[in-house]
Amino acid sequence: MDERARTGAGRRRTPAAPTVQDVAVEAGVSPMTVSRVLSGGQHVRPELRARVEAAVAKLDYHRNENARSLRPGHRSGLIGVTITNIANPYYAGLQRGIEEVAAQHARRILVGNSNEDPELERQLLGDFIGRRVEGLIVVPSGGVDVQHLQPAALGGVPMVFASRSVPGVEVDTVLVDDVRGAQAATTTLLAEGHRRIAFLGHRLSVFTGQRRLEGFRAAHRLAGAEVVEDLVRVGQQDVESAQQAMAELLALADPPTAVFSANNRNTVGAIRAIARRRAGIDGPEVRLFGFDSFELADLSPVALSVVDHDATELGRQAARMLVERLDGLAPEEPPRLVELPVVLREHLRAW
Amino acid sequence: MDERARTGAGRRRTPAAPTVQDVAVEAGVSPMTVSRVLSGGQHVRPELRARVEAAVAKLDYHRNENARSLRPGHRSGLIGVTITNIANPYYAGLQRGIEEVAAQHARRILVGNSNEDPELERQLLGDFIGRRVEGLIVVPSGGVDVQHLQPAALGGVPMVFASRSVPGVEVDTVLVDDVRGAQAATTTLLAEGHRRIAFLGHRLSVFTGQRRLEGFRAAHRLAGAEVVEDLVRVGQQDVESAQQAMAELLALADPPTAVFSANNRNTVGAIRAIARRRAGIDGPEVRLFGFDSFELADLSPVALSVVDHDATELGRQAARMLVERLDGLAPEEPPRLVELPVVLREHLRAW
DNA sequence: AGGCGCGTTGTTATCGTTACCAATGCACGC
DNA sequence: GCGTGCATTGGTAACGATAACAACGCGCCT
Numbered sequence: 001m002d003e004r005a006r007t008g009a010g011r012r013r014t015p016a017a018p019t020v021q022d023v024a025v026e027a028g029v030s031p032m033t034v035s036r037v038l039s040g041g042q043h044v045r046p047e048l049r050a051r052v053e054a055a056v057a058k059l060d061y062h063r064n065e066n067a068r069s070l071r072p073g074h075r076s077g078l079i080g081v082t083i084t085n086i087a088n089p090y091y092a093g094l095q096r097g098i099e100e101v102a103a104q105h106a107r108r109i110l111v112g113n114s115n116e117d118p119e120l121e122r123q124l125l126g127d128f129i130g131r132r133v134e135g136l137i138v139v140p141s142g143g144v145d146v147q148h149l150q151p152a153a154l155g156g157v158p159m160v161f162a163s164r165s166v167p168g169v170e171v172d173t174v175l176v177d178d179v180r181g182a183q184a185a186t187t188t189l190l191a192e193g194h195r196r197i198a199f200l201g202h203r204l205s206v207f208t209g210q211r212r213l214e215g216f217r218a219a220h221r222l223a224g225a226e227v228v229e230d231l232v233r234v235g236q237q238d239v240e241s242a243q244q245a246m247a248e249l250l251a252l253a254d255p256p257t258a259v260f261s262a263n264n265r266n267t268v269g270a271i272r273a274i275a276r277r278r279a280g281i282d283g284p285e286v287r288l289f290g291f292d293s294f295e296l297a298d299l300s301p302v303a304l305s306v307v308d309h310d311a312t313e314l315g316r317q318a319a320r321m322l323v324e325r326l327d328g329l330a331p332e333e334p335p336r337l338v339e340l341p342v343v344l345r346e347h348l349r350a351w
Numbered sequence: 352m353d354e355r356a357r358t359g360a361g362r363r364r365t366p367a368a369p370t371v372q373d374v375a376v377e378a379g380v381s382p383m384t385v386s387r388v389l390s391g392g393q394h395v396r397p398e399l400r401a402r403v404e405a406a407v408a409k410l411d412y413h414r415n416e417n418a419r420s421l422r423p424g425h426r427s428g429l430i431g432v433t434i435t436n437i438a439n440p441y442y443a444g445l446q447r448g449i450e451e452v453a454a455q456h457a458r459r460i461l462v463g464n465s466n467e468d469p470e471l472e473r474q475l476l477g478d479f480i481g482r483r484v485e486g487l488i489v490v491p492s493g494g495v496d497v498q499h500l501q502p503a504a505l506g507g508v509p510m511v512f513a514s515r516s517v518p519g520v521e522v523d524t525v526l527v528d529d530v531r532g533a534q535a536a537t538t539t540l541l542a543e544g545h546r547r548i549a550f551l552g553h554r555l556s557v558f559t560g561q562r563r564l565e566g567f568r569a570a571h572r573l574a575g576a577e578v579v580e581d582l583v584r585v586g587q588q589d590v591e592s593a594q595q596a597m598a599e600l601l602a603l604a605d606p607p608t609a610v611f612s613a614n615n616r617n618t619v620g621a622i623r624a625i626a627r628r629r630a631g632i633d634g635p636e637v638r639l640f641g642f643d644s645f646e647l648a649d650l651s652p653v654a655l656s657v658v659d660h661d662a663t664e665l666g667r668q669a670a671r672m673l674v675e676r677l678d679g680l681a682p683e684e685p686p687r688l689v690e691l692p693v694v695l696r697e698h699l700r701a702w
Numbered sequence: 703a704g705g706c707g708c709g710t711t712g713t714t715a716t717c718g719t720t721a722c723c724a725a726t727g728c729a730c731g732c
Numbered sequence: 733g734c735g736t737g738c739a740t741t742g743g744t745a746a747c748g749a750t751a752a753c754a755a756c757g758c759g760c761c762t
Contacts, residue, residue, distance in 0.1 A: 017506050030742050062481040067718035070747045092443035111462045113450050130413040155368050183390040301650050381712050420746035421717045
C-alpha cells in the first residue's frame with residue numbers, strides 16, 4: 001500500500017533499486033527469510049528458497065552493501081589506494097598487483113590519484129576513511145607535512161606504504177631495494193672506468209629519490225671515487241623536465257661519460273635527449289644505467305642497462321601485507337618492512 | 352552510559368570509528384546539531400559550531416558515507432570502472448582521464464580488472480551495483496553473452512562504454528574513430544605501393560579489432576586492391592603472441608612488405624619480431640603502421656607510423672558523458688555515440 | 703505588556719539489512 | 733496422549749546519518 005513511493009509518481013531518474021522488502025513481497029515471505037537465503041540459506045525450506053531465488057532473479061536484486069556494512073562487526077570490503085600518477089606504467093603495474101590480490105580476498109579497490117600533492121592525498125585519505133575502507137595502500141607523495149598519514153589521523157585503519165616510505169611514520173611498508181640497486185648500478189659504471197657520472201632523479205623529498213642517491217654516493221665512496229656534484233640533477237618529475245636536464249648535461253663543456261637515472265621517467269627523458277643529440281653532432285656515446293625498467297627498454301635506441309624489479313609483484317606484496325592485518329593474522333605486531341630484490345639487466349640491446 | 356561497548360572491553364581490532372553521537376557528546380550538543388554543522392552550519396550559533404568543530408577535530412571524526420548514502424535521495428558518490436587490463440599503458444591513461452573528471456565532480460572510482468573475461472566482468476558489475484555506484488564506465492570484454500550488460504540487468508544504473516562498443520547494447524559510448532583511422536593508415540600503405548599488407552589484431556569478438564579490420568578492408572576496396580587473406584592474423588591479445596604471429600609472417604616464403612597492426616600490443620610484438628629478425632639475416636625492411644601510440648614509439652628501432660589518439664582524453668570524455676547523465680542534464684535522451692578523431696603520425700624516427 | 707515570528711535546538715522516524723529472540727508447527731519418545 | 737525438542741519462520745531493534753517536525757526562547761512590534 002506504499003507502492004506509490006516506489007513505482008510511479010515520484011519518478012526519480014534511477015528507479016529505486018529493489019530491496020529485501022520488495023523481494024519478500026514478490027516471494028510471499030518475510031524480509032528475514034530473504035536475508036537468510038541470501039546468506040547461505042541455512043534453515044530455509046527448499047521450496048521457499050526456490051521462491052526467493054526466483055524473486056531475486058526476476059527483480060535483478062542486489063544486496064545493498066552500504067546498508068550491510070552499516071551493521072556492527074561488518075566490513076565494507078573496500079580498500080583505498082592512492083597512487084601518485086596512474087599514467088606512469090610503473091604504477092599501473094602496481095595497481096594491477098593490488099587489484100589482483102584484493103579480488104582474491106573479495107575486496108574492491110577505490111583508487112585516487114594524488115598527483116604528488118600532499119593536500120590532495122590528505123583529501124583522498126579522508127574521503128576513503130569516510131567510506132569506511134578496511135585498509136589503505138598508499139604510494140606517499142613526497143610532502144613534508146605527514147600529519148595526515150599518522151595512524152591517529154586514520155582512525156586506526158591499517159595502512160601499507162608501497163614503493164616509498166615516509167620518515168617518522170611507522171607502518172607496514174614494501175619497498176624495492178633502492179639503495180642496493182642504485183649502488184650496484186653505480187658500482188658497475190665505476191668499474192667500467194667512468195669517473196664523471198651524472199645522476200638524474202626526483203626531488204629529494206621523494207623517498208625513493210633520496211635512497212637511490214644514497215646508493216649512488218655509497219658506490220662512489222666504496223670505490224674511492226668522488227661524486228661530481230655538478231652532474232647531480234634532481235627534481236625532474238616527468239619526462240619533459242628529465243629530457244631538459246639531460247640535454248643540459250650533454251651541452252656541458254665537460255659532459256658526463258655515464259648517467260645513472262633514478263627512475264623510469266628520468267630514464268626515458270635521458271634516452272630522448274641522447275637520441276636527439278645524436279641526430280645532430282655525433283659526440284662520444286654516453287653510457288646509461290636506469291632504475292626501473294619499462295616496456296621496450298631492450299629496444300632502446302640508446303645502449304642501456306637497467307635495475308629491474310617487478311611493480312606488479314610489489315603491488316601484490318603490499319596487498320598481501322594489508323590483508324594479513326585485516327584478517328587478524330598479525331594483530332598488534334610492529335610494522336614490517338619488506339624490500340623486494342632488484343635484478344641488474346645490463347647492456348640491453350636486442351638488435 | 353553505554354560507554355562500555357565503545358571503549359574498552361569489546362576491544363575490536365579497529366577501535367570503532369567515532370559517530371555523530373560521539374561528537375555530540377564531546378561537544379555537549381545533540382547529534383542533529385553536529386549534523387547541521389557538518390553540512391554547512393546554517394542555523395547554528397557560532398559558539399556551538401565552534402564547539403562541534405573542535406570535537407570533530409579532536410576525535411578525527413569522518414562522516415560515514417555509507418550511512419549517509421542510505422538515506423533516500425542520497426547518492427553514493429561512487430563510479431564503477433571495469434577495465435580489461437590496467438597493466439596496458441593505454442588503459443592506464445584511460446583510467447587517469449576518468450579519475451580526473453570524476454574527482455572534479457566529487458566522485459570516487461571503484462576499479463576492477465575484467466581481464467577480458469565476461470564472467471569476471473559480470474561479477475564486477477554485480478558487485479558495483481550492490482555498492483550502489485551511481486554509474487558505470489566499462490571497457491567491455493569481447494564476450495558473446497551480453498545479458499549482464501543490458502540496462503535491465505544493471506537496475507537502470509547509467510553506463511558508458513569506453514573504447515569499445517557492444518552490438519545489441521544501446522548505451523552512451525565513446526570510441527576512437529577506428530574505421531577511419533585504420534582505413535587512412537592502410538590507404539597510406541597502399542599509396543606507397545604495398546600490395547602484400549599483413550594485418551595483426553585482437554580476436555574479432557573484440558569490437559575495436561572488428562572495426563579496424565573493417566577499415567583495413569575498406570581501404571583495399573577503395574584502392575581496387577585485394578586483401579591478402581593469408582596475411583590477416585587475428586587473435587593476439589598480448590605482446591608475446593603478437594611477436595609470434597609476426598615472426599611467422601616474416602618466415603613466409605613470400606613475406607608481407609608492410610604490416611598494419613591494430614593495437615599497441617600487436618605493434619610492440621611486431622617491433623620485437625622485426626628487431627629480432629634483423630639481428631640475424633637482414634632481409635628487406637618491413638613497413639610498419641600501428642593503431643594506438645605508446646611511449647617511445649618515436650624512438651622505435653623499427654621505422655614506424657602510428658594512428659595516434661589520446662587515451663586520457665577518451666577517459667575524460669567517457670566520464671563527462673556519465674556525469675551528464677547523473678546530473679540530469681540528459682535525462683532520458685537516447686544513447687549518444689562520440690567518436691574521437693585520430694591523428695596519423697608518419698615515419699616516426701627521431702634519430 | 704502581550705503576542706507574533708524567527709532563529710535555534712532537539713525529538714522522531716527512516717533509509718536497507720540482519721542478529722537476536724519469540725512463536726509456530728511438526729515429529730518423536732515416554 | 734502429551735510434553736519436549738528441533739527446524740522453520742517472523743517480529744523487533746539497531747547500525748549512522750539526517751529530513752521533517754516540534755519546541756523553545758528571544759526580540760520586536762503594536
